[in-house]
Amino acid sequence: MLNRYGIIVLTIVPVVTVSAITTCLSSDNQRVEVVDANRQLCCNGVHAKVLKNGDEQKCCEVIHHDSGTVKRQVYNSRTSFCCGGVLYHLQPSKNYAKPKCCGDMVLLNQTTEFCCGNKTYKRSPQHHQCFETDTKSFTIRSDEKVCSIYSKNRTEVKVYTRAQVKRNGSDCCGLTLYDQNDLFCFKEELWPYGSLPAECGPAHTVHDQTKTVCCQDTGKLIPIPESHAKYHNINPNYRCFKGRLFDGDIKDIFQYEGVVVPKHFKPCGSEYYDPSFSRGKVFCCNGTVNYARSDMDVRCCGNELIDNTEHNCCNDRKLPKSQGCCGNSIYDKYKSDLQCCGMQLYNNSYLCCRPYSGLEIPTLKRKRNDNTCCGKTTFHPLEGDCCGGKVYEKLAQKNQKCNGNGEVVNVTMLQPKLKDIRHQLNNSRDIGSEKPKRQRRINDCPACLPYEQPFQECTKRFRYQIYVRKIEAKPLITKVHVLLLEPSFMRKTKMVLKTSGKCKCFKPDTVYNLYSNRNLKEKIKVSKIFQSKFTERDMLFEVKGNFGDFRREHICKVERFYKPFVP
Template identity: 30%
Template sequence: MAELAIAIAGVLSSLCGHQYFDPNVAICCQWSVTMRVAGLRTKCCGTTAFDPDSHKCCTNDNVVEKIAGKRTVCCGMEPMDPRTHKCCGHTVQPLVAGEDTHCCGYESYDPMERLCCKGMLFPPHVHPNCYGCDGMHEKPFFDNNKHACCEGKLVPAIVGNLTCCCKAQAFDPQDRICCDDKLQDRVGGDISACCGDKNYDPKTSICCNGNVLPRVAGNMTRCCNTRSFDPDTHVCCDNKKLAKKTRKSDSCCCGDEAFSPNKEVCCDDEVQPKFKRGTQCCEKKSFKSQKLICCEGSIQSLARGRKSITRCCGQKSYHAKKELCCNNKVMKKSKKKHTGCCGDVSYDPRTEMCCNGEPGPMLKEGTRCCNKNSFNVKTEICCDGRVYPNTMVCCNEKIIIDTNKEICCDGNKIETKAHKDDNCCCGNTSMNTLEGICCEGVPQSLEASDKTRCCGQLSYNPDKEICCENRVVPKIDSKDNWCCGDTSINTNLHICCRENKQPILTLVENTFCCRNKSFNGRLQMCCTGDVVDKRTPSDDYCCGKATIDTQNEICCEGKPIGVSDTDYGFCCGDDAGDTREQLCCNMKLVPKRRPDDDCCCGGTTMNANNMICCKGNSEPKEGGEFTKCCDDKAQHMQEKTHNVAWTRATILMRSCVVMEK
């Protein structure tokens, strides 16, 4: 059981599946141990831990951010602010009509403007004032031979059921046309069409990106962005620019120039000649690929006219069977079988190894490089660029010739052996791992042969002892798996509270410490060091010697008080009030006279932005910041003048202020 214990932090006291954990820093989510992300407030969403103050658990155990604080709700797997959006079939939709917004399938709509029939949302012209539902179909409330429905209002039909609407106005579509909600006379008779907010005659004009333009080539006229053109004389390039044709066969663009793809090719925006066979581009030039090759923008000839044996080396071509490309330079092969470069010479990688620019023999047993030499990895070693027999040892580029006398420690320091058979370094000495164990640089005896473990600088037998913070503690029971003070405990049965052995209450995951005592976290809480019974199972905070549920209560001078909304609840002495409706004046709750009141005055409330309190009497600030109190009345301190009357008024006002003080 001890092998299953996992030290996450502090004292192990809870079990999650087959795994032990510290409930102060971790939480058990569906038999999976997860680190707490919000202390003891942390909650589970499937196997994921989350902070309930900033996140919410939605469908399919999906943790989402609270985008609207406590008001956030789930819409399927997504968070939603109900003040601005509505959930329609697990899809977040905008409130298009405020609180009157309805859902039609997966869409939100305004029931005063749109018609919904069994999940089918009709376009705006099928207005609910004029149409009802017949199953999934719309049903008019009017005779369309006598009336037309325009923006939800019935208007007389001008031409029976052929009447159309342009916003709220009915019209005869044979004489007029509605373009972008603008009613106008048809300029092309029955064939008139809209182009933006204007109509035009398609026989004489063409619509190009909202612009009415003349047909310069009759029915053959085409558009190029906002221009019309004759395709017999011009080509439209990328729907932006017009290029003039030099030949009738020109049909494509190359940069800003027109060309014929049957006779030419476009190479990097340059028109180049096209050959009968194998035409390719080499940057801005075309070439015959049967006779030439492109090497980094340079046209080169094929070796012996054969593409199969020609390769590129930088901007030059070369004969691949006779030459090699080494560092962008063409080099002749020393031997035909050479296929690689080694420095400035060629070599055969199958039988040779290239070591720092020098070819060396490839050995069957295994070959490596040592500076410019190759060596046998089974019989030799490389040390400081030199080859030595493998009976020696290389230690930080220094060679140990007699391994019976010296040993390499930490791969960089040569030390004299304490004993001939030592095979390991330990602190400032050496030891034999068959006879001892190294514990933080101190050789120790094998207390339990291969089971021996280290505890700081001490060795111990894990079957009989436990290591706790570099202290070896004897096991009281063989099943004990952790320490508690100077004794051992079994974390399935006990919990360690300030080095005091305490019993597990009901379940391991519900048992916590309160100073030196254990308590049941489902039914109790630890408040100022004392175990207190929860008033309700949902209580999550202490209030004096009692507990409260912070979702609907606040603590006022150690007394739990229920409130309608904790976002607006506040304390006034040992009583609680609502900031939207009350103020605390001299430790007493006083109802607000107006919702925007923010301070007390006498036995009532006022708004300090537009009122002033004069001896308990609220007076309007008619002079703004220049308003002052004189006894229980407000006075407007007017701008200074140079007459005597002003001087006397000022003296009188000051005397009033002094008397008030």
């Protein structure tokens, strides 16, 4: 500021650092000294916390067992360690990894020994590690498993031997051992795969949502009736209203009168269903309502749905894909030499001959010298020709042929004109003197479309969902290591998909929907082959996000018996 003479005067205010000031009795117990706790240590006198070489000093209450007195003694924490009233001196030549007290002993090397219940143990297969609870501590072997739960203000423990772990599994669910490949754990209870455990009501009662419905306001559990609609890979929408159970997909709550059925619903047996079901597909199968996801290839078989990629249907009976249906008979399509002819099974000693018109039932003919069908009759191609479902003597020998209408017509032999012969000779070339042109390589990379790609129509026989783990791209071949996610029976199967050329459209750590005419199930289940080719005729659509979302218009039409046109 300015004084009366116009001179600027500066006022300097000293900054004082506040220290943790305390007092300490001197080593001779004769006087009290002032101590700065941030920099000094009170231990039978005043000492510096940090020495000039950077070592830290600490205080140890050393117990003299002869006299029973306790004396406070300062020590260098780099060269000594205090534990249970005993001061241990560390050897400077050894590098100790954080010494630790164990009762009145000290652990100098925790990699070779450990503390358990205030006792030290050398690490070994018999004493592998320590398990501690609120009431006790004990050691366990390297091949043992401990399961524990906390209940009623105490911890319960159960130890399993190596044989029990091998027999039951290595995962704990409460006090029970289990194998994650067979069951899963929820709220310390074991559940089979396919169940949907959840908590219900104020008491948090655990129940299976596939068997009971929870009334959240009261905590009451209502069993799902057996005569309900069937759901395939889609959760039911059961709801509770005033202690009564109803299906939210086919009924609604009327504000004052309870449960009613909307007018636009259709009857199916004793149930009703919404034909415009928005959460997926809905079918009425022999009087039973069935629901499925929109992307599933399903059809009715009896009173339930079957997945066309996994099952066949024979007289309303669900069969595995390896079995076929012929009339009332069921046969193995892969392990037997039987085939179906109309409604009858036959082996390779017969011929299945279909009528020329296609309107009548085919018939079986035993093979003799004839090996080819012509309508319902048989013949040998070296001895005759077939035309219109009838067998004729060799037509070429009679200057005859079979036209497109199944009729035998005469062939008129035209004499070539002299000028036509001369014209062909003048325009002919010595083919042997020309070098053949190298055929251009066809790009075999499949159609690999990102999420933003515009829609492309396609029809394929099978749909798979794959996760790309790793890509090996070389100039002449590309190998894509994948993990199959769908169908469910092929889940967690690892395969290698190969294609000619170097394909750059794939991205690792990405999920794709693969539409193809290749039966991967037959390769895996029957032939035990975990490799397959894929070409430009296969379609892959990228799946976006972690929840399996993909563009609705990127769903190819799946027809199990689709036969592609190959030019």
